[in-house]
Amino acid sequence: MTDANQVQERNREAQEAVDRASSYEWGFTSDIEQDFAPKGLSEDTVRYISAKKNEPEWMLEWRLKAYRAWLEMEEVSWAKLDIPAIDFQDAYYYAEPKAKPTLGSLDEVDPEILRVYEKLGIPIEEQKVLAGVEGARKVAVDAVFDSVSVATTFRAELEKAGVIFRSISEAVREYPDLVRKWLGSVVPQRDNYFACLNSAVFSDGTFVYIPEGVRCPMELSTYFRINAANTGQFERTLIVADKGSYVSYLEGCTAPMRDENQLHAAVVELVALDDAEIKYSTVQNWYPGDAEGKGGIYNFVTKRGACRGARSKISWTQVETGSAITWKYPSCILQGEESVGEFYSVAVTNNRQQADTGTKMIHIGKNSRSTIVSKGISAGRSNNTYRGLVRVLANAENVRNFTQCDSLLLGDQCGAHTVPYIEVRNPSAQIEHEATTSKISDDQLFYAMSRGLSREDSVALIVNGFAREVLQQLPMEFAVEAQKLLGISLEGSVG
Amino acid sequence: MTLLDLPSNRDEAWRWSDLSALPEIAARAPAGVVPEALPWIDCAEGPRLLFVDGCLDESRSDLGPVAIGPVEVDPEGHALARLAGRVGWSLRLGRDHAPSGPVQIVHLSTGGADHLAGEIVLDEDAQASIVESFVGEGWSNRLTRIRLARSARLMLARRVMASVGFVSFTDRATVGEGASLVATVLAAGGADTRIDGSILLTGEGAYAEAGGALLARGRQRHDANYVVRHEAPQGTSRQLWRSVADDRAICSVAARVEVARGAQKTDGEQSLKGLLLSRSAQVNAKPELEIFADDVKCAHGATVGELNRDALFYMASRGVPREEARALLTTAFVADAIERVGEEAVREAMHADAEAWFAKTPLPLGEREGPAAEGGGRVRA
Numbered sequence: 001m002t003d004a005n006q007v008q009e010r011n012r013e014a015q016e017a018v019d020r021a022s023s024y025e026w027g028f029t030s031d032i033e034q035d036f037a038p039k040g041l042s043e044d045t046v047r048y049i050s051a052k053k054n055e056p057e058w059m060l061e062w063r064l065k066a067y068r069a070w071l072e073m074e075e076v077s078w079a080k081l082d083i084p085a086i087d088f089q090d091a092y093y094y095a096e097p098k099a100k101p102t103l104g105s106l107d108e109v110d111p112e113i114l115r116v117y118e119k120l121g122i123p124i125e126e127q128k129v130l131a132g133v134e135g136a137r138k139v140a141v142d143a144v145f146d147s148v149s150v151a152t153t154f155r156a157e158l159e160k161a162g163v164i165f166r167s168i169s170e171a172v173r174e175y176p177d178l179v180r181k182w183l184g185s186v187v188p189q190r191d192n193y194f195a196c197l198n199s200a201v202f203s204d205g206t207f208v209y210i211p212e213g214v215r216c217p218m219e220l221s222t223y224f225r226i227n228a229a230n231t232g233q234f235e236r237t238l239i240v241a242d243k244g245s246y247v248s249y250l251e252g253c254t255a256p257m258r259d260e261n262q263l264h265a266a267v268v269e270l271v272a273l274d275d276a277e278i279k280y281s282t283v284q285n286w287y288p289g290d291a292e293g294k295g296g297i298y299n300f301v302t303k304r305g306a307c308r309g310a311r312s313k314i315s316w317t318q319v320e321t322g323s324a325i326t327w328k329y330p331s332c333i334l335q336g337e338e339s340v341g342e343f344y345s346v347a348v349t350n351n352r353q354q355a356d357t358g359t360k361m362i363h364i365g366k367n368s369r370s371t372i373v374s375k376g377i378s379a380g381r382s383n384n385t386y387r388g389l390v391r392v393l394a395n396a397e398n399v400r401n402f403t404q405c406d407s408l409l410l411g412d413q414c415g416a417h418t419v420p421y422i423e424v425r426n427p428s429a430q431i432e433h434e435a436t437t438s439k440i441s442d443d444q445l446f447y448a449m450s451r452g453l454s455r456e457d458s459v460a461l462i463v464n465g466f467a468r469e470v471l472q473q474l475p476m477e478f479a480v481e482a483q484k485l486l487g488i489s490l491e492g493s494v495g
Numbered sequence: 496m497t498l499l500d501l502p503s504n505r506d507e508a509w510r511w512s513d514l515s516a517l518p519e520i521a522a523r524a525p526a527g528v529v530p531e532a533l534p535w536i537d538c539a540e541g542p543r544l545l546f547v548d549g550c551l552d553e554s555r556s557d558l559g560p561v562a563i564g565p566v567e568v569d570p571e572g573h574a575l576a577r578l579a580g581r582v583g584w585s586l587r588l589g590r591d592h593a594p595s596g597p598v599q600i601v602h603l604s605t606g607g608a609d610h611l612a613g614e615i616v617l618d619e620d621a622q623a624s625i626v627e628s629f630v631g632e633g634w635s636n637r638l639t640r641i642r643l644a645r646s647a648r649l650m651l652a653r654r655v656m657a658s659v660g661f662v663s664f665t666d667r668a669t670v671g672e673g674a675s676l677v678a679t680v681l682a683a684g685g686a687d688t689r690i691d692g693s694i695l696l697t698g699e700g701a702y703a704e705a706g707g708a709l710l711a712r713g714r715q716r717h718d719a720n721y722v723v724r725h726e727a728p729q730g731t732s733r734q735l736w737r738s739v740a741d742d743r744a745i746c747s748v749a750a751r752v753e754v755a756r757g758a759q760k761t762d763g764e765q766s767l768k769g770l771l772l773s774r775s776a777q778v779n780a781k782p783e784l785e786i787f788a789d790d791v792k793c794a795h796g797a798t799v800g801e802l803n804r805d806a807l808f809y810m811a812s813r814g815v816p817r818e819e820a821r822a823l824l825t826t827a828f829v830a831d832a833i834e835r836v837g838e839e840a841v842r843e844a845m846h847a848d849a850e851a852w853f854a855k856t857p858l859p860l861g862e863r864e865g866p867a868a869e870g871g872g873r874v875r876a
Contacts, residue, residue, distance in 0.1 A: 409789035427771035427801035
């Protein structure tokens with residue numbers, strides 16, 4: 001197939017997706033032979049995972065330590081979420097597609113897996129390059145298929161720039177010193193229940209190291225997909241940006257339709273040293289469950305970035321449309337002087353979805369600044385909570401924070417909640433917080449519809465306008481997808 | 496005194512609390528000496544009640560329509576409210592009734608812990624103004640149950656001027672159709688406080704205001720936790736809190752608006768502002784919204800910072816001494832919260848309380864035990 005045809009084909013598919021997707025578009029399951037760890041969780045499971053990945057002894061010890069700590073911890077209950085009891089013994093903690101043991105390029109990947117990717121419609125730029133066409137923009141993809149990163153592309157080009165972009169299990173073997181130095185340095189093992197569980201059983205994930213002064217030549221991207229039934233996905237991402245470097249990292253998530261709830265407990269750690277900048281963007285559209293709230297992913301994610309160096313910057317952007325339950329607070333620890341933390345979020349909940357998401361900005365360094373823009377959209381019978389913390393420590397002079405939380409309610413059966421915490425211990429700080437709650441006004445709808453738009457298109461248009469401040473933070477590739485996702489997620493919620 | 500079973504900081508509603516001093520304060524014996532001057536407000540003659548260590552001092556009280564006896568209250572498991580018991584004062588007003596003037600209640604604590612319940616039940620169209628003043632040095636713990644029937648109006652003001660010790664009170668209010676409740680607190684003494692309240696707007700078009708000013712210096716702590724819940728359509732609520740923390744003091748305000756399913760056309764607003772006057776002070780704020788109806792107007796704003804430098808510079812350039820300028824700006828900062836008090840004499844008295852607080856010359860850290868209560872609260876055992 002020529003490239004032009006391919007693009008045309010894909011455009012048609014995208015259009016179809018918008019037209020029909022009142023049900024979950026990516027709800028197909030593919031049968032790939034998988035290698036499972038025995039069901040359940042015990043020290044043996046941890047050892048099995050570690051052995052499967054040929055990990056060094058210290059890594060196994062680290063996992064076991066986390067596992068033992070986890071046994072003594074309690075599940076969290078403070079979030080505004082109704083979480084059904086999770087049976088941690090009734091899940092597979094490791095599922096590996098039975099592919100060739102080592103892979104050089106995507107060509108060698110099981111064609112079935114490739115078809116799954118294609119159906120996901122992700123690596124557009126990626127496939128162009130594979131077809132021998134120079135893409136306008138390059139995206140390096142590290143695809144995580146269930147538990148194992150099946151292929152990492154663009155490695156050579158990245159390596160030329162000195163960028164290390166590996167699956168975390170490879171990194172453990174190839175760069176043990178780097179991994180050992182930073183792993184768990186931002187999110188300690190005992191940080192919380194799910195982070196601790198992740199530390200014990202994390203299966204794969206991504207490791208990125210940008211050396212001093214390097215501007216990563218392309219956007220780095222990872223696609224997560226949960227395929228096997230009853231497997232938890234516990235990926236672990238670690239990004240270290242050395243002095244003066246820059247990296248933009250994109251993360252997208254999908255999961256096929258499964259009746260039983262699947263557990264996802266990821267940990268993402270970011271470290272930015274002096275003058276470094278990390279931009280981390282997420283589009284999450286895990287399966288949200290059906291209209292009756294059956295099935296769907298439980299998404300318990302710990303994401304935290306440490307601005308260790310002076311003038312460092314970490315920016316989180318997230319578009320959360322999926323998952324039955326979202327529990328996620330991408331945070332910034334602003335240790336460096338003049339460091340900057342940003343959080344831009346759109347969270348959409350429909351049907352019986354529940355989201356409790358927000359951020360923490362911990363100001364430790366002088367002149368550190370942070371911006372929080374959160375847009376929550378609730379529809380159906382869903383609940384959407386923003387929960388955030390802005391803390392200014394006593395030695396942090398001249399801190400600035402601006403927080404804006406807006407909620408939009410579509411329908412009278414949903415809920416929108418705002419729970420901001422503000423703790424200030426330094427008088428020179430300027431902290432501002434604003435929040436509003438509203439619905440789509442009849443005037444706005446009438447105006448849009450009088451111009452010939454259907455009711456649903458009007459709502460999608462207005463919602464996109466509502467979320468614009470956040471969407472424009474996304475890299476191009478994602479912004480388009482995110483806009484479509486908003487429309488799809490809200491389909492059937494009005495009229 | 497029952498064994499104190501106090502909540503810890505792990506409990507979300509007590510996140511910023513420090514109740515560690517309570518057992519020690521409660522263990523002290525009350526002196527029982529009533530000082531000459533008590534903080535009565537000079538205004539239209541209304542009922543006056545003086546409670547000394549939780550007991551009515553009949554010789555100095557004029558009950559009017561207020562009764563003393565059992566009170567129907569349900570503390571709902573609240574750690575401090577539970578202690579307040581089921582006996583206390585009760586103001587029940589029939590349809591269209593109103594007392595001759597503001598009901599003044601002075602709670603004097605001469606040491607130790609005293610617990611007391613109170614009840615305000617207003618029938619249709621009844622109205623009342625009540626001002627409670629807390630003075631002394633022990634731990635005064637109160638629980639007040641408020642029920643307002645259709646179109647009833649209640650203005651409830653609290654002045655916390657106790658020189659040391661602890662003052663805690665819990666309100667449980669229901670506001671009926673078209674009724675109005677305005678509850679204002681001014682904490683301008685040396686005592687630590689814990690203020691709890693929940694207001695349920697149960698009738699259509701009900702109105703509630705809750706808020707106040709918390710002033711703290713030394714190692715004082717003020718901790719307010721207020722919830723306004725809209726259960727009926729077309730309700731309006733305002734929560735306006737101003738915190739000022741100097742020295743090593745900590746002021747915390749958690750204010751929540753809840754809109755129940757079906758409480759359409761609700762208009763809820765919160766404004767939480769904090770002012771830090773010293774490097775080691777702390778202000779915490781948690782303006783929370785919990786909304787289950789779509790046709791509502793709910794907004795909140797929160798800011799924390801120091802005095803505006805431009806304003807200070809402007810005043811300095813006009814020859815206003817620095818300390819005076821600070822006091823002036825700080826007074827203006829808290830004035831918003833006190834302005835809500837409807838009764839003029841009470842409002843004036845509260846302004847005077849706040850000004851007296853600002854006028855106190857700060858002592859070096861460590862020597863400070865909080866300013867003496869304004870208006871005659873010089874209670875020393």
